[in-house]
Amino acid sequence: MRRETVTPASEAQREAWRSGGFPEVERVRPGVWSIPVPIPINPLRYVLVYALELPGGVAIVDAGWDTDEAYGALVAGLGVAGYEITDVRAVLVTHMHPDHYGLAGRVREASGAWIGLHPADARLLAGRYDESMVGDLVRRERGLLARSGVPEPSLDELAGASMMIRRFVSMAKPDRLIEDGERLDLPGWDLRAVWTPGHSPGHLCFAEPERRLLFSGDHVLPRITPIVAVHPQSGPNPLADYLEALAAVGRLDVEEVLPAHEYRFLELAGRVGDVIAHHHERLAEIEAVVGAADGISCWETATRLTWSRPWESIPSYMRRGANNETLAHLVWLEVAGRLRRVAGEPDLWFPA
Ligand SMILES: [Zn+2]
Ligand SMILES: [Zn+2]
Numbered sequence: 001m002r003r004e005t006v007t008p009a010s011e012a013q014r015e016a017w018r019s020g021g022f023p024e025v026e027r028v029r030p031g032v033w034s035i036p037v038p039i040p041i042n043p044l045r046y047v048l049v050y051a052l053e054l055p056g057g058v059a060i061v062d063a064g065w066d067t068d069e070a071y072g073a074l075v076a077g078l079g080v081a082g083y084e085i086t087d088v089r090a091v092l093v094t095h096m097h098p099d100h101y102g103l104a105g106r107v108r109e110a111s112g113a114w115i116g117l118h119p120a121d122a123r124l125l126a127g128r129y130d131e132s133m134v135g136d137l138v139r140r141e142r143g144l145l146a147r148s149g150v151p152e153p154s155l156d157e158l159a160g161a162s163m164m165i166r167r168f169v170s171m172a173k174p175d176r177l178i179e180d181g182e183r184l185d186l187p188g189w190d191l192r193a194v195w196t197p198g199h200s201p202g203h204l205c206f207a208e209p210e211r212r213l214l215f216s217g218d219h220v221l222p223r224i225t226p227i228v229a230v231h232p233q234s235g236p237n238p239l240a241d242y243l244e245a246l247a248a249v250g251r252l253d254v255e256e257v258l259p260a261h262e263y264r265f266l267e268l269a270g271r272v273g274d275v276i277a278h279h280h281e282r283l284a285e286i287e288a289v290v291g292a293a294d295g296i297s298c299w300e301t302a303t304r305l306t307w308s309r310p311w312e313s314i315p316s317y318m319r320r321g322a323n324n325e326t327l328a329h330l331v332w333l334e335v336a337g338r339l340r341r342v343a344g345e346p347d348l349w350f351p352a
Pocket of ligand 2: 047097099100218260261
């Protein structure tokens with residue numbers, strides 16, 4: 001569901017997003033640069049990498065996809081800011097998704113920078129991107145989809161749906177694990193890690209209380225809401241984690257939000273309130289669909305919800321996300337005592 005209720009912090013950046021273009025490298029404020037790095041074959045088009053000036057170098061927040069084009073854009077963007085790739089001292093990655101983590105290894109190779117990631121995402125890297133362990137991940141995804149009620153002929157296709165993107169990600173191991181509340185050791189910066197699980201189990205935002213900035217990764221974006229889904233690598237109730245972490249960042253004293261996609265914006269608390277309200281509307285919609293049926297699977301529930309396009313025209317790799325997102329809401333309602341699940345093949349959902 002898309003809204004546009006936020007105040008953009010950069011009209012130029014918002015305009016570039018709206019027109020389908022590519023924003024400029026921008027100096028957000030003294031010492032902070034925003035560098036768009038292209039994402040191949042993806043409607044998000046680019047990830048915004050932030051460069052933070054240090055004495056004698058930069059730290060970057062997120063890295064981009066592991067493609068030559070992305071690497072070239074990062075190098076060129078750093079050049080506009082007056083730096084070379086060899087000046088990168090640290091790569092702080094908000095989460096393990098390939099548009100954020102993919103290039104981290106290559107940047108480290110070129111510069112000797114350290115890579116930091118939250119331990120909950122570091123733990124999952126091997127299972128997600130290692131050839132030898134990926135078969136197990138696909139098997140567990142297939143089981144989850146079968147219990148959701150995905151029809152047998154579609155199971156294999158949907159279970160393997162995201163495997164094609166793995167080739168964009170090199171399996172770099174992080175050098176440092178960044179814990180919740182940790183103060184990063186970056187001269188001239190009072191940068192704190194804020195653990196914000198939900199979109200991924202180890203998602204981090206970085207807050208700078210002195211400059212009143214929040215580097216929000218995918219946790220809070222100006223226009224879209226990140227996918228929060230149950231899958232083999234998620235926590236048991238990712239939507240509860242997400243909503244709790246969202247409310248927590250909404251209480252921070254922040255002037256400007258620097259997200260990883262779309263454009264930077266002001267008025268964090270208002271945006272947080274909208275996203276929380278959006279999920280509660282979705283929860284109510286799902287509760288109503290289950291209430292109108294006499295035992296319904298997750299998959300069948302998903303087909304009856306409103307999506308940005310008719311269910312029939314949603315491609316299969318996105319239907320899996322839709323199913324798993326629906327499941328995250330069903331689980332939240334189950335834990336809240338509003339629905340109950342009768343386990344089986346598939347699991348069926350009833351009003352509590
Ligand atoms: Zn992500
Ligand atoms: Zn992302």
